[in-house]
Amino acid sequence: MRNRLSDRLGNGFGYKSGRRYGKRTAALALTMCMAVSLAGCGGKVKINDGTFRPVDEAELEFPLKEKTTLTGMISYPANTESEPNNRTIFKRLQEQTNVEIDWTAIQSDQWPDKISLNMSDPNKLTDFIFSADFTDSNLLKYADYGAIIPVEEYIDAYMPNLKAAFDKYPEYRTMCTDVNGHIWALPWIEQLGSGKTAIQSVGNMSFINKKWLDFLDLEIPETVDEFEEVLIAFRDNASELQKKFGIEGSIIPMSCMVNSGNEDMGILINGFGEGYGDVDKDKNNGRHIVVTDDQEVICCATQEGYKEGIEWLHKLYEEDLIDPEAFTQEWSTYVSKGKSGRYGVCFSWDVGNIDNLKDWVPLPVLTADTRNLTPENGSFTSGFNRGRCVVTSVAENPALVCAWLDQMYAPLQSPQNNWGTYGEDDDFDIFEMGKNADGEDMLKHAPLGDASPVEVREAEAVGGPLAILDEYYDVYVTCPDDAQYRLDWIKEYYTPDMNKEYVYPNIFMSREDTEKFSNLQADIHKEIKAKKADWIMNGFTDKDWEKYLDKLEAYGLSEYLELFQKYLDSYNASMAGNNK
């Protein structure tokens, strides 16, 4: 597709020559522009330099005596209501607070491109950005430019709901605070379980086809050897399986998408060696680190167990047990083969997305040298997004903005913003308003009939900053079904095997360290991914392994691990301080 803007920019600037390059160009331009425009437009737009502006608390009592207008920016999913003030949630909020929001709404698929432009234009900037979703580096960049203001003092003074959540779970305050002690954004917190039962603790789940197992009269495998036998049975009885279940297309004993995070088969090799396994392997942001019981950060992809595990996977590949397309296929191919019922074992967040929930069961971790499951890094604190909502430097009354945003953290408001609301005029609602055991208001998930849950959620929810804590369930809100069965799986199949103490927490690096980290990670992550795929397919020798270790070292692996160690230590120190 011809891109006219980039043509005008000239090929030398190459906006279309690649996303990465384009982003960097945009970032550079942004840096220059912010400096010029913020200084240049100082007269036109009042800029808040970030100093705390206290107001009388009585002025912030909702509903306000006088109707006040604030400006905000928000994203909305394509094909849903584009005027946020027409959404029931915001209509009700306006009544409750007497604050009207003048929204700039941007379709969510265009958000990343547009938000950086809007951030560079002080005339378009709004008081707050409801669904900013800034990455750490963007957050610190905008903080540096003075485009956003720190909110820690406002939280303590005017945000009782958020402050209560922070006091209850001090780790969230620690996670939001940068190295200089500032909080630049209001977080999104969604607890679904916590610690070793958190829904995020196992992203890369393995599933096995129970229907096939029963037909072939096999047990669910417990060890890697039993697992191999099961796969061989699937392979050798392919024609019977095809006939019995009317499967079109060949039988694939095991399929996956190598190096693609949740669809990878890494969970299988968790039992080899000391049992650190293969974690933190997200396609784009994989860090490949684990924390030992002595609070030491190590790279899991350089452990002996990892090496043995890859050798074993290569053996499976040689025996035609792994889908040959596993290294190249896209999500759509992966799913369409799954939907035709051709898999015996597959990997995903939820097998319902791949085939169905009825014929499949989660496959617990396999015993090899040991039996262990390493949970995902950062999962113990469940769902958390640091850069969810920011208050910008054009906000004239940040205290009011923060006080209004604090309403989103109210226990009955957060679930609605996150999932959807109750009592609308149209066909389906996510919730109905009921009573809990103590006779107080409680949001209960309502039957959706044949409406798609995703569509109803997208039509009603507004996202933004919010906090849903574990203790809310069954008091203020019921747990959503699709989360509940997954939580049950984790508790039943995986939590008992999590034998290690720690995961790497969700830390907030400084700007320099973020940059250093992404430079180091770029090479290290690429090398690990490339070798893993290559070795599963083609095998490797001890010499290859030595070379690989040397190469990672040359890419700066020790420096990389030291960086993580530094932040782990300071996180622990801060948590110890909180607990005093």
Place this chain on the structure above:
Amino acid sequence: MNKKKITRYSGQDKALLTIGYILLGLFVIAIIVPMVYIIVASFMDPITLQNKGITFDFSKWTATAYERVMTNGQIWIGFKNAVIYSVVFTVVSVVVTLLAAYPLSRADFRGKGFFNVIFIITMFFGGGLIPTYLIVSNLGLVDSMWAVILPGAFSVWNMTIARTYYRGIPQELREAADVDGASELTFFFKILLPVCTPVIAVLVLWQFVAMWNSYFDAMIYLNDSAKQPLQLVLRSILIQNQPESGMIADMQSTAARAQLAELLKYATIIISSLPLLVMYPFFQKYFDSGIMAGAVKG
């Protein structure tokens, strides 16, 4: 009586012809096969398609994808907008280009070199995305269709082509017009433009196709979903955001949307390229340059 002319080919000619036919045949196949694939694929269930490939067994075809596309209001809004933007853009752009090219084609226009240099500079250097955005924003164009149309309306490259074409027009035409007392305007509109139809047709086609296929400017400058052109609507159907791992709703909606995108992919390709496919034959006749014949007597 059959008076068909029989051409006799030598062995060498025959060999050459055969090679020519084979090469052209391969070329045609290379173009036709993907088109047939897309057309057939648009009538198939994505799961069957991925597992078994395309089939000409019509009983297995479905029109589900087209039904979904037809009932998607956003696509029709996008279609309407794309037509409006493309037509207005083409008119504005071609008029501006033709007018700018004329003085620069004239040897007696003073300051020609200066304007040329200014124009050429913009071909190689741009202000960058954000400064351009700030200008458009400060002009108050954001979220109006002019933000998509005006900034790109003048194309130096197209202007150069028009200028070169003007220069190729025999000087005698101009002299004859002068003798008959035609003013510059009369000459330009009544005499020059009519003989320039081929180049105008080319410019119209280029600009129309460029605008029809573009989404980037619209994505940057337009917020209102009722103003989005077709390509932007299709983009939002086909391209999904990377889900934040751990956000439950996102995981589910991503999976659901991936399936929808898979279903609609081929049907939307057809719908969005149909207008262009229909347009080409109508423009083809203008590409013959024989239109100058008889304008000047030898």
